[in-house]
Amino acid sequence: MKILVNGAWRETASAELAAALEELGYGGAVVTTALNGEFVAARARERTPLADGDRVEVLAPMQGG
């Protein structure tokens, strides 16, 4: 299925958010996630199913003022 990851369409074979993050190359990274605008806690990623067209945000610490 196709999901929108950080604004770019990506193909994924993963059914859940946690697996998709691994598949997309985020394994081991300090990131925080949202699905369709809703925060998904790290512990909930394994039981968060993905559907075609989902919007996923993967954010990490960054410089800020």
Place this chain on the structure above:
Amino acid sequence: MLQLYGTRLTSRLLLGSARYPSPAVLAEAVRASAAQVVTVSLRRESAGERAGQGFWSLIRELDVRVLPNTAGCHTVKEAVTTAHMAREVFGTPWIKLEVIGEDDTLQPDVFGLTEAARVLTGEGFEVFPYTTEDLVVAERLLEAGCRVLMPWGAPIGSGRGLNNLFGLAALRAHFPEVPLIIDAGLGVPSHAAQALELGFDAVLVNTAIAQARDPVQMAHAFAQAVTAGHAGRLAGPIAARDMAAPSTPVIGTAFRS
């Protein structure tokens, strides 16, 4: 000593971490500033570059308290979701709440701000709202559960200093017990000194230091200005007056009959 949500701080200078020429200069500037609180943010992470991972390692090595912001959020929903995400990644209930209402001035949307503040304090966040000097908004933010306010000096990154001295002085006078931190718009160390002389508890500086020709030296200069301004406030400044008052005693002046 400055106390923010129960955390005691010896430094009254909070530092932003953006727009430095390099991570190494940022690290050195943080040390030169003696700041104990550094603001951070969240951005989209590329799986390939993993830029955020290196930045986070750098910040952790600095042994400072982080204050995550919700920069770039224009709605209550965005700001609240970003706050949840920041709490997870940074492991702190502190959140510098920004809800931007206008893109030219990056002026806060004070209506959205108070609404988001109410939601977040209800969820246990310790909210640092980026606001204006408006007294009524300040009152609403306190009612919403904020225990610190961060009024702007001038638009973010403008370097104009304290734009509305009267309004800021009124804010200080109205809320003598609330920690007030001037956030945004300072350009030179004297602006920071002026803020502390006015009775503000601290200042948050980013662009003025990060974009200076020598950010490390500027960080040091701001640290000194904040210390001087605070000491001046404690020492009790004289009231300004319109006419001259001779400082040299006039009794016994020669050649006068």
